[in-house]
Each structure stands twice: as C-alpha cells, then as structure tokens.
Amino acid sequence: MTVLVTGGTGYIGSHTVVELLENKIKVIVIDNFTNSKREVVDRIKKITGKDFIFYEKDVCDKEALRKIFQKHSIDAVIHFAGYKAVGESVKDPLKYYQNNLFSTIQLLQVMDEADCRKLVFSSSATVYGNPKTLPIKEDFPLSTTNPYGTTKWMIEQILRDVERSNSNWSIAILRYFNPIGAHPSGLLGEDPNGIPNNLMPYIMKVANHELGTLNVFGNDYNTKDGTGVRDYIHVVDLAKGHLKALDKIAKTTGVDAYNLGTGIGYSVLEMIHTFEKVNGVKINYRITDRRPGDIDACYADASYAEKELGWKAEKSLEDMCRDAYHYIVQNKK
C-alpha cells in the first residue's frame, strides 16, 4: 500500500509517517516546510531505519500534485497540510480560507482525476464550538468560533458533498482533541517559533528556561478548579489512529467522522502539577484574565472510534509530560 501524506513533516504528520513506515506502508510526503523543519525528514528515517519519497511542494500547486499522482500509484491520502494558528486566523482570515480550502479542493480534484478516492482528513474538536454537554459525541451540532475552525468545518462539508456526488469515495474525518507530547526518541516533537499559543509548548519553554512565567488564562471557569479543561492526547496515540482509519477506508466507502481523544479532561493546573511531578521541575505561573474565545471544558466521547476503528488512546498524561520534556531537553538550542 502506498500513502501520500500532505504536511508529513509537521507535528502530527511526522509522527504519523513514522507509524506508517513502521507498519511497512510505502510513504510519499509532500510538504513546503511552512511550519516545520527540513531536519524532520532525516529524523523520521533515523527513527524508522526506512526511506520514503519526499517532495518539497505546496499542496496549492496543482501541477505538482498531478505529476506526483502520475508518477506513483497512490492508494490513499492523509491530508494534514494547512495553517492552524487560531489567533492568526482571526487577524488574517483570507489567508486561512485561501490556503486551507484551496489546497484541499485541488487535492480532491487531482485525486478524482487519478481514481484515488480514499482520504483521511485532519479535522479538529474545534468544530464542536462551545458544546452544551460533555463528553462530546460525533453527532453533536457543529459551530465554530474562529476562521481556522471554520476552514475545518467547511472542508468537512466539502468532503460530504464530494462523497454524495460519487459514492466510490471513502473518507475518514478525524477530529483531534488536544495533541501533546513527543516521540519517545526525542527526535520529533512540537517546538513552535516565538511565543507559543498552546499550553503544553508554553509549559515546555518555561521548564527549559526559555520563557519566565506561564500565564494561566482564567481561574473562574465552571470546572473542577476554575481553570480550563481539555482532552490532551499523546501525539503517538493520535498518529496510530490514522493507521486504523486507513484500514477502515480501505474496506468501506462513504464518509464518517471520529473523535480522537482520551475521553479524560484535565485542567490547566493539573497539567502544570503533573508536568512538575513527572519531570522534577518547577513551572512558574500566574493567573491572568481569560483568553477571548476560550471555553470552560472540552473532552471527547471516544467510544465511536473504538467501536468502528478499533482504536483507543493508550498513553497516560504522565507519558505525555515526560516525552514532551525529553524532547525539549534533547533539542536545547
């Protein structure tokens, strides 16, 4: 089986490529390093001892996509490529709509031309907006609170329309909760440039003395300790979910969405304290105002993925905190 992975050097993409190679799947990666580093290509090869084909191309480049599909016999595509910074999407919505929608439409057109209609798409729990009840099930009403989230929602609708137009399509929409952690080798992980937007990368930089104090955005939420609650999932568990989704779409047609989360919600303070305990470090923090747009709590009912895909997250919060810290220490600048 040969799988094309768009965005395969990014945070989730790179971990997924490792799992694919370790399961003897032939991999072709396309990435333009917008939000990733070149060294990831060699690091994936180092971890797996396996080679794969890499194209430094933009998924918006339709001719480049066509050539790749003409040259290789591709059985399925995992589509990660896309912009993903919530704050930036609010400031520059057109950049997000242009890139995330256009690239996906081009990809779908080229896949259709090439008679390749098996797709795993990276969606996000952000499509549930501010859920009325918890845990979140796949059939909950969808709504979004920022342009990034709206691109995910729109692409989900596009995929459903495409499948309606041709029932040979087989599409798995994976709605990720909050991926954190890193590859246990310390070679792959998340290390955003500048000030991180997300909690775990920020904690990692405070632990590594790159940043002084973590701002905890509000302690008056309707949660166990007043701080925001999220469903954090180890990126390696998440990566494994993509292999299960590939198995599923290989055997079926249609389009379906699956929550990939652990089903457990942890608060910001629980995250800080677990990270401190597991790694023997101190995380300085202060309570500040709420971040606009944040919700109280978000966690998955992950039973549908378990039933339909045979997938379940296995790693603990301690594993996530340990691997995240290992990665930042190994890659000290």
Ligand code: UFG
């Ligand atoms: N938080 C802080 N301080 C920080 C950063 C975050 O207190 O410096 C808090 C937030 O208020 C929230 C929690 O930590 O309560 C998690 O925040 P993140 O920014 O790490 O994650 P979000 O849940 O806000 O959003 C993430 C991704 C989105 C994705 C969503 C899916 O950024 O792209 O998960 O649920 F859509």
